[in-house]
Amino acid sequence: MARRSQAPGQASLGGAAVSIRNLSKRYNNFNAVIPTTIDIESGDFFAIIGPSGSGKSTLLGMIAGYIDPTAGQIVIDGHDIVPEPIYRRNIGMVFQNYALFPHMTVAENVGYPLRIRGVPRDEVARRVNESLGMVRLDAFATRLPSQLSGGQQQRVALARSSIYKPSILLMDEPLGALDKNLRDEMQEEIKRFQQEMGVTVIYVTHDQQEAAFLADRIAIMRDGSLTQIGSPRELYEHPNSRFVAEFLGEASIFAVKAAIPSGPGQTRIVLEGGTQVVIRGDKAAGPGKFACIRPERITVGSGAATLDNHYTATVRECLYTPGSIRYRVELAGTGDMMKIRVLPQMNTEFFETGTQVDVGWSSSDMTILKD
Template identity: 45%
Template structure:
């Protein structure tokens, strides 16, 4: 059975330093939530508070409505997967997985059946007699997952579980972890600073910065409709168009920046003369052929470019918005990029989204 988790006004202070400030979150039963943020954002502190290893300064942690804040870690019944796996080097794979069951004084027959089931779950049933040093990093991570799940925990907590793996293996383990979550149906709470990992794995993502919850939601919602400059810039890459509202239109408004007019469709319509910041993803822009029209058009010059295999990344210097980044699929790029080439950038009025600027 999966369980629902709630954080209510969670804060953690160390002397005058506030690591976490009044964070409130609801995690639905069976959800995969990722706490995402840069180093020092408070995500690991929150995870350690949930686990019971760190005592909050304020607030409450509830499981299925029950306040578990005072409970020690061993009474919370949560599985935990650490960044460095934390396997016992002198124990075999099967003994490592069985360890939580021994602590709970489960009988030998039931324990062996549970271990077999857990190793089957992570596709390591043939590796029970091996020692951790005889396994690859990815296999060790699977053992850690099996050990965390073998006792049917109320929650599974993951502290940057894939960060020690190389990029290719990390991508493979992401797929496996997502499939594992579907199979076991447990509530997972994951911590990472890797944006792609958060988008790929999660049902919900909570973005943190300086100990505060900035925005939470489904991955697509956060990527397509970031609320602030920080979220737009941290979750992927974004261009920012700063201007002043010059017109109200039937479905939106137009901003001006120097001699450039940009139409925005969607979002709250600000007052005339109000400053506005728009976030525009690089992949939502295109290079226009001669004579080709678009709702928004800006001219510029390619300052630099990179070949990325599947696409080109162009840095285009523009008169009124400075440097804009554009990504194009390689297979149908309308030009062969070169520095100094004059280009026209085009995008739809609904491609951008108004965001709040971050405090200075």
């Protein structure tokens, strides 16, 4: 389907669908991005995460147009934009360093994309007021960027990137320069802004929690390759590899030594230290696979003995942090170490280092990883 043309400054009809097809980037003998295919729905908030050097910013740069792909297509609403110059892609961009003009006022910075598109002055003024209202900076229109806080500058950058109503908004580590409190505040601001605009957002970050809070779906990259795509919940609860499981949070991961049929709908597996565990269903467990369980899935103390898998353990480490109690325990007889996280509530049991405790979990709470 051909993309509908728009006059300069005309509002887009909503977020665009994006189809990335076998997109790659090679620098001499180095593959920065291995051929990658991703489909992003209209109005989706799509995050790309991964460690440094994974290729996430290179992928974003190819979509934006300032990095030329080696091969592949970027199809937006049925139209391949790879041959298109940056200014014809109808894509907004928000950077970590804000990229504001220091000599321009807030209003002038926000209105700049419309002025260079030849939009009439009265329309520019109207749209600037509208955009500043959306980021709650109406009262700061005449200030210079140097007179604003980091969070306020980022909101100006957000307003400027979206004032011409792009069909896609790209964000490259936009909150990386802010402290934790400001990051938390801006995450809520960005989410609200995206929902009001209805724009498709492609968001690159190294912060897994930030991606999980903001995104409808997340793509995880490693060494230039896409490893898994899914909702935050899918990726956390059903990772397909050790890398994904460990990258998205804490987990206890064990090599599987053996698998033994254990009645209808269950399999008994033997972990690397010798602990026998019952898992639910046929999860293709066996030697060469790995078993993974998240720390909040494990019960410690009261109630553990009633679960499918229950053991005696010794607390080897106890750490109280705001909002959680973290334990590292050693299972009796095998030495297998487990990570446990408990949300403290009224009358929550607390176990000191060296204490013997009961631990347990359901047969459905352990995931089998392919590698």
